Amino acid sequence: MEYNIFQLQYALDTFYFLVCGALVMWMAAGFAMLEAGLVRSKNTVEILTKNITLFAVASIMYMVVGYSIMYGGDIFLSTITGSGAVEGGEENATYAPSADFFFQVVFVATAMSIVSGAVAERMKLFAFLAFAVVMTGFIYPMEGSWTWNGESVFGMYTLGDLGFLDFAGSGIVHMAGAAAALAGVILVGARSGKYGPNGEVNAIPGANLPLATLGTFILWLGWFGFNGGSVLATATVDSANAVAVVFMNTNLAAAGGCIGALILAKIMFGKADLTMALNGCLAGLVAITAGPDTPSALQATIFGALGGLLVVFSITTLDKLKIDDPVGAISVHGTVGLLGLLLVPVTNGDASFSGQIIGALTIFGWVFITSLIVFFGIKMAMGLRVTDEEEYAGVDASECGLEAYPEFSALK
Secondary structure: OHHHHHHHHHHHHHHHHHHHHHHHHHHHHHHHHHHHHHOOHHHHHHHHHHHHHHHHHHHHHHHHHHHHHHHOOOHHHOOOOOOOOOOOOOOOOOOOHHHHHHHHHHHHHHHHHHHHHHOOOOEOHHHHHHHHHHHHHHHHHHHHHHHOOOOOOOOOOOHHHHOOOOOOOHHHHHHHHHHHHHHHHHHHOOOOOOEOOOOOEOOOOOOOHHHHHHHHHHHHHHHHHHHHHHHOOOOOHHHHHHHHHHHHHHHHHHHHHHHHHHHHHHHHHOOOOHHHHHHHHHHHHHHHHOOOOOOOHHHHHHHHHHHHHHHHHHHHHHHHOOOOOOOOHHHHHHHHHHHHHHHHHHHOOOOOHHHHHHHHHHHHHHHHHHHHHHHHHHHHHHOOEOOHHHHHHOHHHHHHOOOOOHHHOOOO
């Protein structure tokens, strides 16, 4: 009887893990729609190509070597198809090792998706994909091994021993993606016409705000798998209750972020800026991701609202610094990712502010410096940026040879 119960728990936990992984995979569609809506129509095909191809690159590279670097084991997942069942331990049920790979690989793709939006409209497609190979196969797995796998950082210190906690990846996934995005943006430069000679910041509106809104809703939905799946189990009363709390807090943080950003945008700009509301939703989600399991419902809402407020200030500040991010990815995932890490000790006594700061510096320092080196190498080898003429015409034509909305093109 006990063995049958154990088998049922194992099956439920594995199935739950896989469903949550599928929800996170659906976030790739959210990123694609969000970015396609916030770029100009002449760059839509190329950004969609980046999004679907980076997911494929992430899946293959994490299979080849990334998972091995992050969690140990053999390259090409050669020994992962066995059973992960361990009966009689602290947890009575676990999940299949291949389910763990599937859940982890969609996180890798999420980190890489953050980069695509920040460098949109001017980076060469294959330069971006070359970076994706290194990011998903080496850079991300290295910092992942120091955090979620508990390895020491080059033998110097172990983040877990210092009080570092990141439940679902505010720092490990989101801030890491933003650090790589920042390195790419610095080296590729701003879009032509974004900044004037006297410090003016020129708005470059996205082509399809309904699509961007759809993308945000898809991301909001997928985030329940992102955070909820990180509980890692659901087949006991305690784990089921934990999953329910995480789902509740994730939703409330997104709502708080949306309202906070919308109100601040109205105060600052005099208008209800939809793009700020969308980024506010995502900022609230990023803010709660590091610790969705311990706050109360009210605290989760407040944390999300803080993320929504911060993202508005961050987006406007980066523009003043002439850091051109067409979709606000660096602010949403980087600035607010740091906030998420710093909020964990407020409700979780197992985390320390010093540990969170050291962890954030470790993640950002590693990813930013290595990304800068890789992007610079790609720039020397094949160039990062399309020509001015190609940028003016749109990278859809030069990189993909297609138009997203051909029936709306001028008659020739």
